[in-house]
Amino acid sequence: MGPDDYYKLVEKFDSNSTMTRLIARYAKAAAEDTDDRKSRAAFNEIALTCADGLGSVMRAWDGLSKLSDYCSGQSHVGRRNSPEQVIAMGRWWEELSQDTVKNF
Structure with a gap:
């Protein structure tokens, strides 16, 4: 999955704190596994935004x-x-x- 797919998941599960923390976990792992700087930055942004499990x-x-x-x-x-x-x-x-x- 790419960053856009993760953004869609964040939007879909915005009010579900358990899912947003899971998204953060997998986005962090995806950031560590990619060599593309732009994708890494997007994954890290998603991970930081969702880490606390708070919705928008x-x-x-x-x-x-x-x-x-x-x-x-x-x-x-x-x-x-x-x-x-x-x-x-x-x-x-x-x-x-x-x-x-x-x-x-």
Whole structure:
């Protein structure tokens, strides 16, 4: 199977965490077995995307959660209690999250 076949499997089994982890396992093996750099890169991308077993909705949610932590200062040690940080980053929240929220 080629990378395009794997992409189709990822799309088909997006909401099945067990299948996506299996796809990741076999994509990683396929990347190790190929000499074609372009195919190896595609297989590695698939393996990295599917390794955690999260579907596209959960990946989007996880990204939105990480962005929220960043904008609220929760991801910055030492600045968690800084109102200035929250106010400064709060201004960026809508701009940074609008595409994710729109396509959720």
